[in-house]
Amino acid sequence: MKIQIKGGRVVDPASGTDKVQDVFITAGKVAAVGKAPEGFHANRVIDAAGMVVCPGLVDLSVRLREPGYEYKATLESEMAAAVAGGVTSLVCPPDTDPPLDEPGLVEMLKHRARNLNQAHVYPLGALTQGLKGERLTEMAELFDAGCVAFSQADVPLNDNQVLFRALQYATTFGYPVWLRPRDAGLAGGGVAHDGQVATRLGLPPIPVVAETVALSTILLLARETGARVHLCRLSSAEGVEMVRQAKSFGINVTCDVSANHVHLSETDIGYFDSNCHLVPPLRSQRDRDGLRRGIEDGTIDAICSDHTPVDDDAKQLPFGESEAGATGLELLLALILKWADESRVPLQAALARVTSAPARILGIDTGRMAAGDDADICIFDPGLRWKVEPAKLKSQGRNTPFSGYELKGRVRYTLVGGHVVFEG
Amino acid sequence: MAYNPQLNANGELQHLLTIEGLPREIIVSILDTAHSFLSVAEREVKKVPLLRGKSVFNLFFESSTRTRTTFEIAAKRLSADVINLNVGTSSQSKGETLLDTVANLSAMHADMFVVRHAQSGAAHLIARHVAPYIHVINAGDGRHAHPTQGLLDMFTIRHYKKEFSNLRVAVVGDVLHSRVARSQIHALTTLGVPEVRVIGPRTLLPTNVSELGVQVYHDMAQGLKDVDVVIMLRLQNERMNGALLPSAQEFFKYYGLTPEKLALAKPGAIVMHPGPMNRGVEIDSSVADGRQSVILPQVTFGIAVRMAVMSILAGNT
Numbered sequence: 001m002k003i004q005i006k007g008g009r010v011v012d013p014a015s016g017t018d019k020v021q022d023v024f025i026t027a028g029k030v031a032a033v034g035k036a037p038e039g040f041h042a043n044r045v046i047d048a049a050g051m052v053v054c055p056g057l058v059d060l061s062v063r064l065r066e067p068g069y070e071y072k073a074t075l076e077s078e079m080a081a082a083v084a085g086g087v088t089s090l091v092c093p094p095d096t097d098p099p100l101d102e103p104g105l106v107e108m109l110k111h112r113a114r115n116l117n118q119a120h121v122y123p124l125g126a127l128t129q130g131l132k133g134e135r136l137t138e139m140a141e142l143f144d145a146g147c148v149a150f151s152q153a154d155v156p157l158n159d160n161q162v163l164f165r166a167l168q169y170a171t172t173f174g175y176p177v178w179l180r181p182r183d184a185g186l187a188g189g190g191v192a193h194d195g196q197v198a199t200r201l202g203l204p205p206i207p208v209v210a211e212t213v214a215l216s217t218i219l220l221l222a223r224e225t226g227a228r229v230h231l232c233r234l235s236s237a238e239g240v241e242m243v244r245q246a247k248s249f250g251i252n253v254t255c256d257v258s259a260n261h262v263h264l265s266e267t268d269i270g271y272f273d274s275n276c277h278l279v280p281p282l283r284s285q286r287d288r289d290g291l292r293r294g295i296e297d298g299t300i301d302a303i304c305s306d307h308t309p310v311d312d313d314a315k316q317l318p319f320g321e322s323e324a325g326a327t328g329l330e331l332l333l334a335l336i337l338k339w340a341d342e343s344r345v346p347l348q349a350a351l352a353r354v355t356s357a358p359a360r361i362l363g364i365d366t367g368r369m370a371a372g373d374d375a376d377i378c379i380f381d382p383g384l385r386w387k388v389e390p391a392k393l394k395s396q397g398r399n400t401p402f403s404g405y406e407l408k409g410r411v412r413y414t415l416v417g418g419h420v421v422f423e424g
Numbered sequence: 425m426a427y428n429p430q431l432n433a434n435g436e437l438q439h440l441l442t443i444e445g446l447p448r449e450i451i452v453s454i455l456d457t458a459h460s461f462l463s464v465a466e467r468e469v470k471k472v473p474l475l476r477g478k479s480v481f482n483l484f485f486e487s488s489t490r491t492r493t494t495f496e497i498a499a500k501r502l503s504a505d506v507i508n509l510n511v512g513t514s515s516q517s518k519g520e521t522l523l524d525t526v527a528n529l530s531a532m533h534a535d536m537f538v539v540r541h542a543q544s545g546a547a548h549l550i551a552r553h554v555a556p557y558i559h560v561i562n563a564g565d566g567r568h569a570h571p572t573q574g575l576l577d578m579f580t581i582r583h584y585k586k587e588f589s590n591l592r593v594a595v596v597g598d599v600l601h602s603r604v605a606r607s608q609i610h611a612l613t614t615l616g617v618p619e620v621r622v623i624g625p626r627t628l629l630p631t632n633v634s635e636l637g638v639q640v641y642h643d644m645a646q647g648l649k650d651v652d653v654v655i656m657l658r659l660q661n662e663r664m665n666g667a668l669l670p671s672a673q674e675f676f677k678y679y680g681l682t683p684e685k686l687a688l689a690k691p692g693a694i695v696m697h698p699g700p701m702n703r704g705v706e707i708d709s710s711v712a713d714g715r716q717s718v719i720l721p722q723v724t725f726g727i728a729v730r731m732a733v734m735s736i737l738a739g740n741t
Contacts, residue, residue: 313521
């Protein structure tokens with residue numbers, strides 16, 4: 001199959017390209033950008049006039065809910081959602097049921113995903129058996145089965161000696177460790193940022209120190225062990241400042257933030273809107289501004305959707321009893337564009353946060369589209385306005401704080417390995 | 425937060441969920457209506473027919489004797505049919521969700537739900553999902569709000585002090601976990617009390633509590649000085665020994681209301697408590713039973729205030 005993507009604005013942050021030109025695809029790869037290769041005859045021409053052609057998005061946190069939570073979502077529904085959102089590579093955390101702590105589970109997941117022939121799935125292996133924070137998993141076996149890094153997801157690891165050993169062991173083999181900084185004791189039974197909204201609404205609070213205390217532990221252990229640590233879902237301005245300093249001291253860390261936290265703050269909870277019950281909690285406007293500054297100056301490397309499908313029954317409960325999380329795959333691109341608009345970030349720099357930067361964190365050759373690269377491509381209409389209507393989402397998770405928002409920018413085509421896997 | 429979920433399109437009270445955001449006029453009209461109901465209790469036939477033929481469901485997901493009883497008495501004096509459900513011990517333990525329980529009771533043609541729940545926001549959730557003719561009264565949700573308690577406290581203060589605009593009011597104790605305190609603070613600031621104080625150790629005061637419009641004190645002697653009203657809060661048993669407080673004894677020594685500490689307030693200051701009291705923990709018996717205590721009148725006024733809220737809601741259809 002030879003495809004010509006014609007007349008689109010090609011934005012490839014990895015190569016610094018931003019120009020209206022054609023893209024030529026042969027045998028699953030980008031054959032050329034700009035001039036047609038000799039003797040190229042397209043089987044299909046995609047008219048991309050007025051559209052942006054960029055590398056497929058790389059999303060660092062997508063819960064597919066398999067195995068174990070098929071009533072919340074299935075691989076089929078979420079992979080369809082991924083490509084509808086222009087996401088061609090995604091990382092799934094290990095907090096399934098059972099957790100991804102055995103090679104067989106990982107192989108099964110990879111196999112099922114491959115058969116669907118849509119986005120590429122990169123699982124995170126569990127850092128400890130059953131995510132219990134006690135015994136290490138067989139990391140080398142899990143890596144061979146297809147895990148790209150190791151993580152506790154949102155499950156606390158209370159024993160710092162276990163964390164220390166886990167980092168040492170992972171570093172023996174050069175495996176990265178992904179951690180979300182959260183001190184379980186300080187987070188207590190909290191459900192909302194310890195600020196004016198939680199005080200007014202009487203919601204059990206999660207203070208910023210729950211993040212920063214854990215962060216200081218992780219940063220010190222990362223320095224001590226030399227481990228390659230990726231910090232997941234920062235939520236506070238102070239946390240960003242700590243990472244900024246750690247990076248300036250040469251500590252080997254990267255970090256990401258969820259698109260929800262780039263846009264929302266505690267006040268969006270309004271009158272107990274459980275769609276805004278997220279992990280980590282939405283913090284103050286000051287924190288949100290701090291996160292944005294962190295993205296702009298590169299302290300925060302990547303933005304992810306933190307896609308977490310939750311069934312309606314688990315959301316239609318009092319705020320504190322509702323399950324945390326929001327659907328996000330199909331909103332990620334539009335939310336990135338909205339942030340770029342508001343913060344006056346050039347399109348190329350904005351797209352870097354969801355393409356080349358997360359690919360670099362993963363250490364995988366994706367998130368770019370020069371000649372010779374895999375043809376994982378997203379083509380979107382940057383000016384198309386659409387209203388977020390949960391019932392129309394492909395994801396089985398219908399809960400989003402952005403329900404009813406009018407967003408700009410919609411995916412029209414998604415290509416994976418040179419095949420058109422989505423047309424909208 | 426553009427809309428107020430407890431007001432209908434005409435700006436009238438549709439549900440009573442929290443005092444925060446309630447217009448002053450509505451609060452005053454509830455207090456005035458309650459005043460007119462005071463005399464009902466003194467009649468030989470203690471009933472008025474305002475809610476005749478209506479069904480009021482007392483839906484208590486958390487146990488309560490006093491609040492449930494006063495709501496029941498209030499509804500019966502308004503001639504309503506009252507159905508009491510201790511849901512904590514029935515459907516919820518069988519796995520039924522909150523909204524399913526409410527839907528089932530709605531199918532039994534409820535007109536009004538009086539709801540108590542351990543989770544903040546439960547009453548809002550129910551109000552969002554009931555049919556438009558059903559009214560919801562929040563009888564306490566988690567740490568969030570207990571609006572009828574706040575209103576009866578305002579009724580009590582008005583009864584003894586007449587005016588709000590010249591008062592100093594202190595709220596003492598476990599503000600962090602108290603839905604009563606939050607409702608009182610919103611009511612006091614809305615009614616124009618110029619100085620509302622909260623007094624307690626740092627572990628029992630919420631972060632940024634001053635943003636609710638109160639002054640923060642950690643010392644009883646300073647905090648009680650020259651106040652007109654002292655409101656003591658209940659300290660739950662499970663919070664007396666642990667990371668929040670070392671012991672009930674130490675709490676009583678520093679924050680319990682004794683005659684000596686009360687002497688720092690204005691001579692005619694009144695002492696209030698939402699009940700049930702822990703004598704010797706937050707309040708000394710000689711104060712609780714003393715001349716300045718208005719704790720029992722609070723209970724009596726509570727019935728009139730709850731009658732007022734129910735009759736006003738029933739009238740706004």
